[in-house]
Every structure is written in structure tokens, then in C-alpha cells.
Amino acid sequence: MPLRFFNTYSRQIENFEPRDATGRKVDIYTCGPTVYSRAHIGNFRAYVFEDLLQRHLELRGYKVHRVMNITDVDDKTIRSARESGIPLTESTAQFKEAFFEDIETLRIKPADEFPAATNQRYIDKMIEMIAILISRGLAYQAEDKSVYFRINKFPGYGKLAHFDLTQLQSTGRVKHDEYDKEHIGDFALWKAWDEEDGDVGWESPWGRGRPGWHIECSAMATALLGDEIDIHCGGVDNIFPHHEAEIAQTEGVTGKKFVRFWLHCAHLLVDGQKMSKSLGNFYTLPNLLEKGYTGREIRYALMRVHYRAPLNFTWDGMNEARESLGRIDDWLVRLRETADEEKKLVGTAQRATPTSEFEEALDDDLNISAALGFLFESIRETNRAIDRNELDAAAANAWLEWWQRANSVLTIEEEAGPPPPEVAELAEARTQARLAKDFPKSDELRDKLNALGWEARDTKDGQKITRRAGA
RNA sequence: GGCGGGGUAGCCAAGUGGUAAGGUCGCGGUCUGCAAAACCGCUAUUCGCGGGUUCGAUUCCCGCCCCCGCCUCCA
Structure with a gap:
């Protein structure tokens, strides 16, 4: 089955084919963070989705070249720097750093390039593009000295969002200047300098000013990936105006179809409402880490719902993620033990060898729920086989190899480390207490281990200790 | 008002024209000194509502209701 994705442009699921004739190279442009404050986990839902997309394409043998921009100049970044009383570059630098920390915590594969809007190379490119748009009558400089895109001159404007221009209704959010x-x-391509911009500004044929938000992405995408790209992603709130504007600007300059596949992910909700800075109903990664949740738990919680469905953030959901991961962890431990043992089997497991259902589910517009469904079904069936002594080392190894492929996309395996010395000592003491049948002492030691975040389990092969997720 | 997304068990969620995956939670059981983990069993006569098509619809068609988002800051 070919890969299929829902293309916002056509509002249909389409078979995915990259432009590359050999069918192996895929260019992806993803809208990155505006570095005016720490990104919240709603922002990261989009980046986790994009990571899942990239990793699945790679599992399927594609060579992905991904660009994620950093918006480091706009109204919000300038305001944020002013409020902190520090230069813009200093303000944005700290949020860039936080962003890179956060994507590492979430195990998001870094993009190949993270272009910043303020890089002179891209400023030059933006100016060049704006000049072309003006020369073609697609843009004009207004009385206020800013340069605007003339949407009536671009016939396709509104096609991505399926908006009828005559129906555009002001929501009162338009800046009155x-x-x-x-x-x-x-929309603004070049914003004329005003007092609030302070020392932020670049010289241009239209006077001192700064880039409009949308033109950044057009400039950076075409500079790094060319005039045409395979996939462009973002949150649904970027469809209009941002991505609509990108199409207009870019195609207005190149005359070529800018993007083949537009993929957008739905919002993360809190109490049924969109998580956003303006509503104040947001959590950052450090907020969740402080509560004891780990990066992989958060990653799982953000990933486990299909990207086009709204996802309600709840603590129940976080705990469900924790428990589900614990199930996977324990399963892997059992598989590895089975792979290391020579056993006399009493039968053959029904599911002795893995199938390709997992990746085929992901082929279908990244159907993560179906993929995880297969994973957990497999876990139950292989656990049952191990319980019944029906799974041999070869089968266990086959499942471990299968897991490696699945985990190359999911990236949710626990990074197990050896227990710290004090834990090892308590565990040893408990083993001794159990040999002496001193159960009150054994139970006391188990409580102590629990308090340290470790769980003692007594099996037929003796005591096993495992780290309790999130502790 | 226009344009989208969503409505399936307590919660999360997949899915198909033929009578509902999976996760989590809860209950009972096996195992255990007790637990934990694992396994077994139970938990939606029912898929927002009302019509229609059909031998048969959660799935297709029509109408309606509710939630969320976008309509120039937004992932």
C-alpha cells in the first residue's frame, strides 16, 4: 500500500509521491517557533507530529531533508525584548536555547536546518522577492511606507483555506495602524519602521523596516529547498492566513506550484479549549517535568491521538501514557529474557513472527491509533505465549527486531540505566530478608525502594527491580 | 454569517455495508507469604439526534443538534 496523506489543499487523502524521480528524497518545510517566550506543549504537538511524519518516511526508506524556521523578529519578539529591557537578539537567543532543550526532551529529531529570519542572507532574499512582487503589480507600498501584498491580483488566493475573499470578515484583531x-x-510583506521597533530594522528599497511574518517562510523555504517542495506542515491555525500568504508570495515570484502536500495538525485543547498563550491555559515542558513526568511520557501523550483530531490535554491522559509505556517496558524486559534463554517449548506461539501491520497503519495518513493497537495486541499475545512457554529465543528476537523498527518511529523506549548504589543495597538486603523468610522486613524494604522510585517484584527467578515510570 | 475538524464504553480511541481493535480505569480469577507484573474472565444489543436507501448502516444519502478551531498574532 502506498503512503497516503490528507492534503489540506484538496481536502482529500492522496497517495504520496515525492518529486524526486527515484522516489527517495523528500523535502519538508515546517513552521517553527516564534521565540518570544517558552513554547507550550500545544506548540510541541505540532512538532511531535512532524517528527512522527519524518521518522515514518525514513522507516519507509525515504531520505528526508527537513527545514524548520525560527521566527526571531516580529511584533511579539520585539515586545518581549522591550519588556525585558534587553536587545532583541539576546531575548530571542534564550528562547531558542529553551526550544532546543525542549525538542531534545521530547526526542524530536532536529531538522537539518533551522534558519532564522534575521539572518542577512534571508533578509536579502525577502527583499529580492518583494521587489519582484512589486514589479509584477502583486504588491504595493502604501501611505504608511509598508509594503503589502495585493491579494486581488493573485487569482488563487483563498484556495488553500477555501475562503471566498468577499466573505472575509474582520474579527477586530486587525491592527488599526x-x-x-x-x-x-x-498582508504586510515589509513593515515600515516605527518607534516601538527601537533599533530593530533593516535598510530596504522602501526604507528602514522589518519583514512581514509570511514572507520569511517563503524566502527561507525557497532559499534552502528550492521553488517547489514536497511537504509543508504546521498547525491548522496556520492555514489562514499564513500558509495562504506563503503560496501567494512564493508562486507570485516563481510561477511554480510551491507545495505538493499541505499537512496540518489539529489543536491541543485544555478543558475543551485551544491551548494558547493568550488564553493563559498552557503548560510548558518544564511545568510537566516538575510534576514528575518524563519527556517520553509527554511525547507519547502528544502522539497517541491522530494528528488531525483535536487532543484534549488532561492529567488522566498523562497517567494513561505512563501506564501504557510501563506495559511496553515490562514487555521488552520479558522479551529480552526470553531471547537469552534456551527453553524447552511446550507449543508454538500463534504469533511467532511479527507482521507489517504497524507500518501499514502509519502508511494510512499516520494512523497512530491503529498502529498502537497492533503493538498492544502483539504485546498481549507474545506475553501469553511466554506465560505458556510457547515462545522461543528466535521468536523473541524476531519481535525485538520488529520493535526496533517500530521504535525508530515511536521513539518511546525507556533509557534504562543501572540502579544507583543505595537502591542496589536495599535490593540486596531485601533478597537476604526474603531468604530468611523475614517478610515484615522484606515489605519494609520494598516500601523504601518504592519511595526511591523503584519497584521490587518477586518472580520465580528471584527478585527483580524496575524503575517506576515517572518517579 | 463563511470555511474546516470532531461527536464510538467512566476516560482516551481505531474501524468496516453484514451485527464494534486497542489503551486506561474498575470488578472477579490464576500466580504470590502478601504484593507487583503477566495471563484469563466481566464491563457499548450499541456508535450525537431524526429521516431515507438497503435483505442489512455506526459505516452511504438528506436534514438537524452539540463541541472546537480559522476568517489577517497563533502550532
Whole structure:
């Protein structure tokens, strides 16, 4: 079965084929963070989705080249720096650093490139593109000195969002200093400098100013990936105006179809409402880490619901993620033990060898729920086989190899380390107490281990200790 | 008002024109000194509501209701 993705542009699931004739190279552009404050986990839902996409393409043998931009100049970054009383570059640097910390915590594969909007190379590219748009009548400089895109001159404008331009309705969020535009929908390509910008600004043929938000992405995407790209991702809130504007600007300059596949992920909700900075209902990664949740637990919680369905963030959901991961951890331990043992089997497991259901589910527009369903079914069946002494070392190894492939996409395996000395000592003392049948002492030691975040289990092969998830 | 996404068990969630995967929680059992883990069993006559098509619809069609988002800051 070919890979299939839901393309926002056509509103249909389409078979995925990259432009590359050999079918192996895939270019992806993903809208990255605006570094004006720490990103919240709603932002990271999008980045986790993009990570899942990239990793699955790679599992399927594609060579992915991914670019994620960093927006380090706009109204919010400038305001944030002003409020902190520090230069813009210093302000954005700290949030960039936090962002890279956070994606590492979530095990998100870094993009191949993280271009920043303020890089002179891209500023030059933006200016070049704006000049072309003006020369073609697609843009104009207004009375306020800013340059705007003339949406009425671009026939396809509105096609991605399926908006009828005459129906555009102001939500009252329009900045009132933009009254010089010809059409309410015209958007800024170049924002003329004003006092609030302080020393932030670049010289241009239209005077000192700074780039509009949308043109950044057009410039960086075409500079690094060319005029046409395979996949462009973001959150659904980017469809309009951001991605609509990107199409208009880019195609207005190149005359080529900018993006083949537009993929957008739904929002993370809190109490049924979109998680956002403005509503104040957000959590950052450090907020959750402080509560004892680990990066992989958060990753799992953000990933386990299909990317196009809204996902409600709850503590129940976090705990479910923790428990589910614990189940996987314990299963892997059992598989490894089985792989190391020579056993006399009493039968043959029904599911002695893995199938390709997992990756085929992901082929189908990243159907993560079906993929995880197969994983957990497999866990139950192989556990049952081990219980019944029906799974041999070869079968266990086959499942471990299968897991490696699955985990190359999921990236949720626990990073197990040896227990610290005090834990090892308590465990040894407990083993001795049990040999002496001193159960009150044994139970006391078990409680102590629990308090340290370790769990003692008595099996027929003696005591086993495992780290309790999240502790 | 326009355009999207969603509505399946306590919670999360997959899915198909033929009578509902999986996770989590809860209950009972096997195992255990007791636990834990694992396994076994139980937990939706039912898929937002009302019509229609069909031998048969959760799945297709029509109408409606509810939730969320976008409509120029937003992942």
C-alpha cells in the first residue's frame, strides 16, 4: 500500500509521491517557533507530529531533508525584548536555547536546518522577492511606507483555506495602524519602521523596516529547498492566513506550484479549549517535568491521538501514557529474557513472527491509533505465549527486531540505566530478608525502594527491580 | 454569517455495508507469604439526534443538534 496523506489543499487523502524521480528524497518545510517566550506543549504537538511524519518516511526508506524556521523578529519578539529591557537578539537567543532543550526532551529529531529570519542572507532574499512582487503589480507600498501584498491580483488566493475573499470578515484583531491597505485582506510583506521597533530594522528599497511574518517562510523555504517542495506542515491555525500568504508570495515570484502536500495538525485543547498563550491555559515542558513526568511520557501523550483530531490535554491522559509505556517496558524486559534463554517449548506461539501491520497503519495518513493497537495486541499475545512457554529465543528476537523498527518511529523506549548504589543495597538486603523468610522486613524494604522510585517484584527467578515510570 | 475538524464504553480511541481493535480505569480469577507484573474472565444489543436507501448502516444519502478551531498574532 502506498503512503497516503490528507492534503489540506484538496481536502482529500492522496497517495504520496515525492518529486524526486527515484522516489527517495523528500523535502519538508515546517513552521517553527516564534521565540518570544517558552513554547507550550500545544506548540510541541505540532512538532511531535512532524517528527512522527519524518521518522515514518525514513522507516519507509525515504531520505528526508527537513527545514524548520525560527521566527526571531516580529511584533511579539520585539515586545518581549522591550519588556525585558534587553536587545532583541539576546531575548530571542534564550528562547531558542529553551526550544532546543525542549525538542531534545521530547526526542524530536532536529531538522537539518533551522534558519532564522534575521539572518542577512534571508533578509536579502525577502527583499529580492518583494521587489519582484512589486514589479509584477502583486504588491504595493502604501501611505504608511509598508509594503503589502495585493491579494486581488493573485487569482488563487483563498484556495488553500477555501475562503471566498468577499466573505472575509474582520474579527477586530486587525491592527488599526494598517488602514492604508487597499483591501482588508492585503498582508504586510515589509513593515515600515516605527518607534516601538527601537533599533530593530533593516535598510530596504522602501526604507528602514522589518519583514512581514509570511514572507520569511517563503524566502527561507525557497532559499534552502528550492521553488517547489514536497511537504509543508504546521498547525491548522496556520492555514489562514499564513500558509495562504506563503503560496501567494512564493508562486507570485516563481510561477511554480510551491507545495505538493499541505499537512496540518489539529489543536491541543485544555478543558475543551485551544491551548494558547493568550488564553493563559498552557503548560510548558518544564511545568510537566516538575510534576514528575518524563519527556517520553509527554511525547507519547502528544502522539497517541491522530494528528488531525483535536487532543484534549488532561492529567488522566498523562497517567494513561505512563501506564501504557510501563506495559511496553515490562514487555521488552520479558522479551529480552526470553531471547537469552534456551527453553524447552511446550507449543508454538500463534504469533511467532511479527507482521507489517504497524507500518501499514502509519502508511494510512499516520494512523497512530491503529498502529498502537497492533503493538498492544502483539504485546498481549507474545506475553501469553511466554506465560505458556510457547515462545522461543528466535521468536523473541524476531519481535525485538520488529520493535526496533517500530521504535525508530515511536521513539518511546525507556533509557534504562543501572540502579544507583543505595537502591542496589536495599535490593540486596531485601533478597537476604526474603531468604530468611523475614517478610515484615522484606515489605519494609520494598516500601523504601518504592519511595526511591523503584519497584521490587518477586518472580520465580528471584527478585527483580524496575524503575517506576515517572518517579 | 463563511470555511474546516470532531461527536464510538467512566476516560482516551481505531474501524468496516453484514451485527464494534486497542489503551486506561474498575470488578472477579490464576500466580504470590502478601504484593507487583503477566495471563484469563466481566464491563457499548450499541456508535450525537431524526429521516431515507438497503435483505442489512455506526459505516452511504438528506436534514438537524452539540463541541472546537480559522476568517489577517497563533502550532
